[in-house]
Amino acid sequence: MAYTTVNNITSAEDFVFDLEGNVLSIDPQGNLVSSNQLGQTSLVVPGVVADAAGMSMLPDGTIVVASPATGSLVTITPEGGTTTLLSGIAYPNGVEVHRDGWIAVSEHDAGVVRRVDPKTGEFIILAEGLWNPNGVSFSPDYSTLYVNSFGGGTVHSIALTETGAASDPVLLGELDEDSGTPPPWGNDPWLSSCDGLNSGDSCELIDQAGTCVNWDGSLYCDAPDPFAAACASLSEGDSCTLLTESGTCSDWGWGLMCDNASWWGGEGGGLDGMAVDGCGNVYVTEFGTGKIWRWSADGVGPDLVAEMPSYWIPNMDFGVGVGGWDTERMWVIDRDTDQIFGLDIGVPGRPLAHQ
Amino acid sequence: MSVKPPLVERVKKRIRAPVFAVPLLVRCACLCALSLLGLVACPSDDDDDVPIDLSGPCELDSLAGRFRVERQEQFPVIDGSVANGVVPVTILEELEVVGPCKLLRRNNPFCDPACEPNFTCDFDGSCIPFPENQDVGTVTITGLAELVEMEPVEPGNRYFDTSLSDPLFQPEDEIVLEAAGEALDGFRLEGIGSDVLELAEDATILVEEGEIILVEWPAPTTEVPATIELELTIDQHGNSPVRIQCELEDTGAAELPAEVADALLNAGVSGFPNAVLSRRTVDSTSAGGLCVELVVGSPRSPDVRVGGHTPCDEPDDCPDGLTCDLAINTCI
Known part of the structure; x- marks a missing residue:
């Protein structure tokens, strides 16, 4: 698949498009920085977290970041105020904001996904018993939460209700390229x-x-x-x-x-970042191979969408139509170098909570 | 296809990092302007050479606050905060000491049920109040290209300034941070500007089993009692969060014993290697019964290669006999 490359974007695990044409991300020094397609990067708030995994934006423009080093979720207001919203999370990883304003965060080392109140930090467990849950993303109507597995090669869907209830995770798809017979020592x-x-x-x-x-x-x-x-x-x-x-x-x-x-067998695939397009197709990046996989909303797949020249493409999102970030391109961040790839998907992403 | 990464192994231990006491002679000559404002006592001319101690870093189990004055690669940065406690997960376990280096591991405490908001899990399985950043009053920093005054930003009581002159400091600049005190008593910390650490574009640290790790950087041009701190991490994705931390003399090069590479590799590797090399001075003092530190320096991120893995972007990047697999940016 054809793609463009935008250079001089700070290397990061995840990023957020603001509505002014900038990519917001956490740089290796823990600073919240803003980059644009002109190659300009500016410091927004220094030293907000020791490290960063997933990040997303609340409807009011507040950014929420997962910090594995402190096992916490940290919020950063547009004015630069920071709050540790919730701690004690065993390797928080993927973060996504529901259109109703709550936060989904995968707890990689505990095998759960939490639903977190953005004001109080109160939480409920949406799903448990998962293997290394990593990337998370919502369906276009926000009625389904998808979560992938780093090392498990799977994508599960979790049905949500307006009351906050969630179904048990249902397997949407699984990478089968590595299928085989497990060795004598088993899978773990x-x-x-x-x-x-x-x-x-x-x-x-x-x-x-x-x-x-x-x-x-x-x-x-x-x-x-x-x-x-x-x-x-x-x-x-x-x-x-x-x-x-x-x-x-x-x-x-x-x-x-x-x-x-x-x-x-059945355990390949360091599935990492995740995005969903406006048609409901689910995209997942694979650590180590630079591959991007796609499943339809009803689980058909995986289709290999692209193989990027990088071995760590930790996250991606569709453009917001400002600052050159085309809406029908999926922008994939490259943690290996300071760049973002723009893949011509041909359909826009699902609407974001802060749009 | 990828090899399944090793899983985490963590135990409940705490470490106490060494405190480096570095006696210094620092000329105290720059605070008179502040003395006129009643903020700082101005020394007499007789005190032109005032011996001071840079107390070095805080021990991890008492590190409640840090201020940074840094010439980072892209920006000058000043920020900091002081909490009323230590988050347990930030207290790393010292697995091994090899030469100037420590092998450190992050242990995640476990609480069942999980802690409620505003609480965090301690290593004994109990939930404790999450340490809150404190208002320490107006923070003033002198000795830089310009006077910096900061008030805490709410929420979170963090201090920062994003409108700084570049370069932020010069070698031998004597930098003094003073917190006026509010919720916590005031305190004073000192630092010294050093040569900015400018690494070669292709600066790379190679980690191979059984091999010495060679670390090189430009030697300083001025005599400043700064040290070089190296933090080296190979393992990512939460599976074995182990790092090497070394405190090196600022001579321009260091050879880390092969045991350092072996210790790191034996801890498990499952992700993207990265390193931070920083020329810096560190001072610390007591605040609220805990410890707060000031780091003045210039951190940089050299490339890291793990033995057997040679990164590449084009065929010419690879040694003879190997070709570049662009899909994985690796010479094969």
Whole structure:
């Protein structure tokens, strides 16, 4: 698919279009900055968060940012006032504002999605039992919330009612490119290697010794990464062995690891950012591959929309029609370099809460 | 296809970061104008060379506030805040000390049920009031290109100024921050301007298992007792939030022991590597029974490469024998 590139946009995990033609984002120093298509970047509010994941804008122009370093949601008023709206969130990640003004935030490490009141910080759990929930987005009529899974390769839909109730998550689609037979150690050896054990007990993570440690009520084995250890003295492309399984030493951006596509059946896909167009199609970016996938509202897909020249495209949104940010283009931020890609989708995005 | 990233492993421990006490001789000559306003006592001429201590950073378990005076890559930045407590999750666990470096891990405390708004989870599983930023009165900073006065911005009692002259400071500038005091008592912090850290465009830190990590930067042209702080993170996406933090002498280069690379890689890698290299001075003092610090410096972000991963944008970026896979910006 054809795309344009806008350079000199601050590298960030997520961004928001304001209604004056600017991209608002959090730069690596934690500053809220404003960038435009002329390559101009200005400081809006310095040092608002230590780090930032998802961000969105409330109807009154207040920005809400997820800060994984402090496990919190932070709001920034147009005047620069900041409030920690809610804390104690185990890796807050995707953030989206409903047209009624409430905030959906995925709690990556707890497997839940919270609905948060933007004034009081009070919350309810919209969905739980999810695997690494990451990107979130609403359907055009805001009756459905979509959430994807980083590492699970899935997209779920959650039906919403006007009373605030939510249905159980329903699988909308799943990446099947990595389907295969799970290896002997299962899909989650970090967790399964502590089955039946207690915190502090010794554990064996495939072929590495460790100790079971408690995290969020679950026990994980803290042994060295066996996939990295299997390639410790090897080179990229060399054959490697884990127990009786054979793989190849590969580097997908985070060092040499023993890998075999068949090991990750149903668990591939570091699904990351998410957007929905005005027709209800759901778009998801994939970490590590630069791919953008699309499912229809009724779950047909995934279709490969584009493969961007980047291995981290953490988020995207449709333009608002001001400042050159065309409404029928989906703008995809590249955290690898300071740029945004504009993909010609041909339909506008769903209306945003602050539009 | 991507390798499944390793999962998080975290335990409940706290660290106490070392406090660096750096004795200094700092000429005190720039506060007389403020003394006329009754804000600062003006030293006599006899006090031209006043020995002071830059107290270094706060310990993490008492770090309640920080002010930054920084020449960042794109902007001059002054901001800060002082809270009435420490958010537990910001207290990192010290896993290992190797040479000048510490391997730190963020541990997320767990509370069931989750804490209500305005509360946060502590490491003992209890919910405690979320620390609130405090009004510390008018904050004045002297010694910069211009006098800076800031009032707290509501909500949140944060201090910042986005209308600053650039360059914000020059090497050897003696910078003094004074908070007049309001909800908390006033305090005074000091810093010294240093050469802005200008890294080469292709400055890169390579992290490979079993290999020394070479860090290079332009040596300073002035004698300022600044240090170089390196923060290096490979792991992202919440799976193993571990970082390396090193305090280096400002000589222009440092060789970090191979154990640093091994410790970081063994902690697990699952995402985008990044680093911040900062030439800075740090001072700290007590505020409200906790600790507040002033950082004066110039942070920069060199590229980071993890062994085996060579980034590229075009074929010529790759070494002989490799080609550039543009889809993943990696030489293969």
